Amino acid sequence: MNKQRNRQRNKQRTVAAMLATAIVAGVAGVGLYRAGISEGMKQMPPPGTGAMSASETDKKPLYWHDPMYPGQKFDKPGKSPFMDMQLVPVYAIGAGDEGTVTISPRLQQNLGVRTALVTEGSLSSRLSAVGNVAYNERDVALVQARSAGYVERLHVRAPLDRVKKGQALLELYIPDWIAVQEEYLTARRMQGSGIAGLADAARQRMRLAGMTEPQIRVIESTGKVHPRMTIHAPASGVVAELSAREGMTVVAGAPLYRINGLDTVWVNAEVPEAAAARVRPGAVVEARTPGLPGEVFKGRVGAILPEVDPSTRTLKARIELANPSGQMLPGMFATLTFAPAAGKEVLLVPSEAVIQTGTRSVVIVAREKGEFLPVEVKSGIEANGQTEIREGLAAGQKVVVSGQFLIDSEASLKGAIARMGGTPEPGGGKVAARPHRAEGKIERIADDEITISHGPVASLQWGPMTMGFKPPPGGLPRNVAVGDTVTFDFRQQDGNFAITAISPTAAAPAPPAAPTKPAGAPK
Incomplete structure (x- = not known):
């Protein structure tokens, strides 16, 4: 029994000692916390003076206010009627600019404020796009039947066959040519006055029947009737369409072959709508395709098609590329790089210096003696980390590129405070406050x-x-x-x-x- 009582007493003493230690530690922690706050308040500027004010002790306050109610101004220091705290002085911060903010050099370093110069230069950048190779529709030759007849023989028998200029394509038997050719040969064999006129008339009838000058010269040189005509390829390329077959009847004007040249090809590039202003006809373009690694094809923008794809919000740029070896084939995928066009001189700032609010663009301008002023600007295009400034700045000014959001927030608050000071009446006074x-x-x-x-x-x-x-x-x-x-x-x-x-x-x-x-x- 005595041992149990001693154990219980020892437990109670241990618990009491632990509680006492915890209480002492808590009191000491609270004291240290309060001391830290007091020390921090000594080092920090009073709330509402703005961390953006420097060397204010040698300036005269414009008025006093409660930071929680900045619209209310007081003409002398004292206790705030709203909160249990002293009123805070507000000092003049420049030559009458409501939104000007002053920052000491030490505080600028702490905030990480960096500036950059407004420069003049041309804003140009390379634009990349993708597209597909297609036939050059301006390099097309169409072969037709000049007279009604029959297809006796095909020399080129399948679509997409390559042909060369002058190559035989097919042979036609044309019955109508027999009569006009015999008439012409008969007129030439006849002797006498007025016979020359008959030969010229017969020669003209052969032209009307669809015979070409080379074919007529063959009749003249051989003196024989040639009812069959061999049609030759008018240009080199690929047979894109074949409409003739052996044994079929054709009429005058019937299409037989469609030949597309491959010396030049088109690439229809998909250019984003937002980048359309940077693509101009005549711009130099380089094309690369996965099917021909290492090969670079050069060309120029031939036209910008006046149509925007509503699903992809892109428009087509038609690029004409030289293809002397015929390696680029229709349907190939190509990656295009547009060379930057030489632009005019414009004002440029780093893109990170521009604050986009949704309704306006703002830049923080750094002035002398640590003063910063928000300026509304009109921005242009952006490329390579630079933004064009069309209005609001001048060359040589300094703009803030880091920490500008803190400065803009402080400047907006000060401008709002100044605007809340009262609206002047026409007579020079202020509108009386409403009850x-x-x-x-x-x-x-x-x-x-x-x-x-x-x-x-x-x-x-x-x-x-x-x-x-x-x-x-x-x-x-x-x-x-x-x-x-x-x-x-x-x-x-x-x-x-x-x-x-x-x-x-x-x-x-x-x-x-x-x-x-x-x-x-x-x-």
């Missing part, structure tokens, strides 16, 4: 201030708070005292809030007493 109404309880009455614990003020978006007000010009009514619930009107006046009217809140009427029953009335 506000609230209900609260009087906590203290002094000669120059009345402290009221009031409820929410919807017109100012205030929550419940206790603050001081200037008494009305005629003083408080006699029926108002400390502890009373009042309804009052107030307005902003010279940086303070002054009561314009105040009256006790009417008490709610008491509920009517229950009627009493006369004596002796039945229950």
